[in-house]
Amino acid sequence: MSRRIITALAAAAAAAIAAGGATSQAQAQDVKIGLILPYTGPGAELSPQMDKAIDLYQKLHAAQIKPYKYTIIKRDSKAPNGAAAKVDTQELLTQNKVDVIAGYIYSPDAIASAPVITAGKRLAVIMNAGTAFITNLSPYFIRTSFTLWQSSYVMGEEAAKYLHAKTAVVAYTDYPPGKDALNAFKYAFEHNGGKVIDAIPAGGPEATPDFTPFFQRAKDEHPNVLFVFVPAGDQATAVVKTYAALGMKAAGTQLIGTGDIVPDNMLQGMGDAAVGLITVHHYNADLDNPQNKAFVAAWKKAYGPDSTPDFTSVGAYDGMAAITHAVHATKGKIDNAAAAVKSLEGWKFNSPQGPIEIDPKTRDIIMNEYLDQVYKGKDGKLHEKVLATFHAVKDQCKALAIGPCAPKK
Amino acid sequence: MTEVRLETQGLSRHFGALVAVQGIDFKLAAGARHALIGPNGAGKTTFINLLTGVLPPTHGRVLLGGRDITSTAQAGRVKLGIARTFQINRLFRGLSVLENVCIAVTERAGAAGSMFYPAGRRGDLIAEAMELLRTLKLADAARHRVSELPYGRQRLVELAIAIALKPEVLLLDEPAAGVPSAESHIILDAIERLPEHIAVLIIEHDMDVVFRFAKRITVMVSGAVFAEGTPREIEANPQVREVYLGQAAQGAFHG
Amino acid sequence: MRRHRLRWWEALPWIAGIVFYFAFPDYLGFGCELLVTILFALSLDLALGYAGIITLGHAAFFGAGAYTVGMLASYNIWTEPITGLLLAALVAGAIGFLSGIVLLRTRGLTLLMLTLCIMALLEQAANMGAAYTGGFDGLPSLPIAPLFGVFDFSALYADTQYLFALAVLFVCFLFVRILVYSPFGQSLTGIRENVSRMHAIGSPVRRRLIVCYTISAALAGVAGGLLAQTTAYVNLAVLGLDRAATVLIVLILGGYGRLYGAFIGAVIYLALEHFLAQVYPTAWQLGLGLMLVVIALFARNGILGLAETLWRRYENRRGPS
């Protein structure tokens, strides 16, 4: 008896699944995008910046998207432990039958989901997760954001070449992006004649530590530059404030970092303490190119004059552009992951951040990096000016085949 | 005089500068019915805690059947045959009356560490617990949660748990405390029916209880033994009357 | 005293577990998470619900088990799932035993803080050893050998994992069930209900607590190992306060010291979280918070406690029978 019930239930379930599959076939013009971002938990403040960019892309490029229509199904990846993101990925693929997966702010979320992406055979566009080796974990990953090796490597070179620094202290958040930043900076700086005299792990990514003891230590070591990586967020504000409050500039130590310490949407909150900081990043809202001017103008029109896009927004925006390209290139059959990935290998795009390309070998982004300095504009607000531009920068971790970045045999 | 079961020699306990128990030499005979009385704060409960090993003494020794148990831990003394009840109930309030007693019976029988058969399968232990409940007239409440019983019957459970350990020495800390006088007789009846070989030391304020029950009385004042003797001797001792009773309780003393 | 006898309704969770497998093949990933959480909550119930050991650091053992399985698999030393779980139990149990010896002389808030700090220490150690543990990014794509050498763990549908997890939970549940109704379990209950009375009846309280804590830790280790196997992934979060606090909430919500509280709590908490988050990805915590507050205010000892109170009231209204 019970066996019959189970069989009946199973049959009903199978019918339901078949019906679901049929509807997605019927509306071939409809492209379903599963978007996985942390809408709650420590990463919650990053998601709206990406959501807004995704909405804005669809608004600005409705003509390019046609004749296709995007349906975006949002899922919360919650705390950055990979578990929720993995189940989200599974269910988006098996229940919602999405054609493409996008998002992933935290690297563990993308790393945990990699086997599911491979088994589910769908294109997955990484819009923020930065650990360099992620793209090795599944053949269907492409990345439109960045790795810490790109910005930190250039910063390491330029600390030696442009700033003529001889000694540096590195303070970094003690998790993989921080360690990547440290390794990349150290590699480049020391290959250009500099010397990293101390590397200080400064707390974890969640609770904001008191930066005073770390910076006090750095100050006492009198380096030419203090290179800092912390996740963009309230830690960045605390870094800039502590640097200013300890009077390190007067003591002869210049604060430098990746753009994470001066995220565009938080810059105004840092006040004068941020003036003069030098960073390397692939984007800032003041970049002078026509795509960015249009993008920022449209953003401010849509979300108000006090709202500003930042590098996470651009990662999401470019990710949508990549999806649009793949949809057209595969004639709507973007659910054919191999074809979709193939269409994106070597894809070039004029992004608000400047020209970008997807490296056909690594499926990772190739982008410009900019050496920026913060200054106070005539409008009384803080802006960034570009001191130098570095073209077509690849992820150096994979280029140099360091550690887990070396392709697995 | 019969054989001494429990003995203390120069037993003292200090709490910082406060001397709670001061050089007590005390003997409890086998099968004794012995009462310990004294005003509040005289150190009676501390004395019990020293006897049971809850507190280590500052000075002095505790002997059980001639053997020095001063450094034996509380659990060890229970195994040697010293059981006690508490002035304020310490019961397993969320469990049934039967379970309360069964926990004690199982522990005494040395079966409480067994993991791989249900406790309910030890029919012998349950039967023993039920038998005990019957003698204490608690059998009808066996399946009730302890917290649902009237306080007087809860005091009986308190007593039952101690008896279930089959002690040689039983220390009762105000067994009728807090029980409405209308119900206190059930406690007294139970105490009177305790097996004769058990040496019983009872702390009690109610002089009716003390004189009905005790064959011997020790009076403690300010942590030291003030007087000891038969009920008649104690009753006749004018100093005890004065110190212990003060002015207020004149006449309560078997008057 | 005859509570150890099986009752008909005790088959229901397992029937539901099997029906779930056939009815919701797309939800098995979530199902695995649910089963792991139930097992973890069950292990906590043994320590907290039965022995009254209040801990906010149980993820220490969960994480130890997860890392045992994860690191052995990641370096291709040991990938067989069943023995892998036994090893996880062994490692977690050993840590439970050692920390139990040190910690279990304290109680209340002190014990809570000590368990919490031990867990935090392990988490920090795992972060410092990121070269071996993978740290925050974790150990990716763990190879897990097929079950009995035949059934592969599927990444997309998690079907083998689900049945395996269900079987593991069943075995562990039987073990816990036997334990709590045994004389040993009875004496744990005594310790929870009144520890000073247990001393007074001559119970070796500390030894019992250490034994209980060790078993509980070993079971938590199995749960952690199971997580590593079913998700093929392990990272620092398995040792985090997040996981320890969630399992505590799950258990209190369901009702502790009741064996089935772990089931009820996990199902309601996770299902609410999962499905609310699908509908309101940004605001689901509001609904979850409201539910916790309401349950805390109107139920004593969780949902099962509430059910018991209601049942008694109903029986009383019907009059004594």
Added chain:
Amino acid sequence: MNFATDIAGIVLGGLAAGTVLFIVSVGLSVTMGLMGFVNLAHGAFAMFGGYVVVLAMNRAHFGFGVALAVSFIATAALSVVLERALYWPLYRSGELDQVLFTIGLIFIFIAGTTILVGPEHQTLQLPAALSGQLNLGFVRYRTYSVFLIVIGVLIALGIWLTFERTRIGGQIRATVDNRRMAESLGINVDRLFTITFAFGSGMAAIGGGLGAEFLGLDPQYPLKYLVYFLIAVSVGGLGSVIGVYYAALILGVLDFVLTLYLPKGGTIFIYVLTILILLARPQGLFGRKEL
């Protein structure tokens, strides 16, 4: 840098960090000690207070001091409402039910803040007089740290005097020691709870505002720092104001010096210190009764 200025830097830095911890945690210690209520949501009141300060300054353009005062009053008022409506029925419940309730409350605060204000973190712009560096004669140091230390001393002194010298302080001490006795002496324990709870929450609000410079401020605040508050309270000893003060300062300075000289140890020191202290003194440094 010479040795003396090094020491001064360490002491000032550590004291400042400890002071923040003290101001946020002191209310928790008193309410947990007094009522035996496990109020894990204490940090939610600190967050609420911090948001009131930031919003009052950024949107209503209040001064820092005025904003702090407004925040104290607003948070205390909110806490009275919650205490009478929701906490009160749980006083006689088990501590685990209280844990369930307060965690639920944290979720509500997190979600509420996210929905009403947004998920992004808030920055607090200090008045010019408090930013930059201050010359103390023997050393130049971060002005705001010095300011915090002074405020911390004043608050600790104020609370201590209230406890030792006023009627209500005496009542609180009596109730912490023995609630039943206090009730039988005719102390209105219910009213005392409400007043203490409101005051403790108000202090948390001040801490949220004053500490924002170091701890930041976002919806995750109540969970992010919960462990640190609990550590300060348990190390100090439940119900002991002075205990929390010294515990926070000791932990602050020791953690500061250890992270300064052994940064590779990460956040490990605070946990090691807590374990050692609690194993040596389970009731906390200044606690009189078991936790």
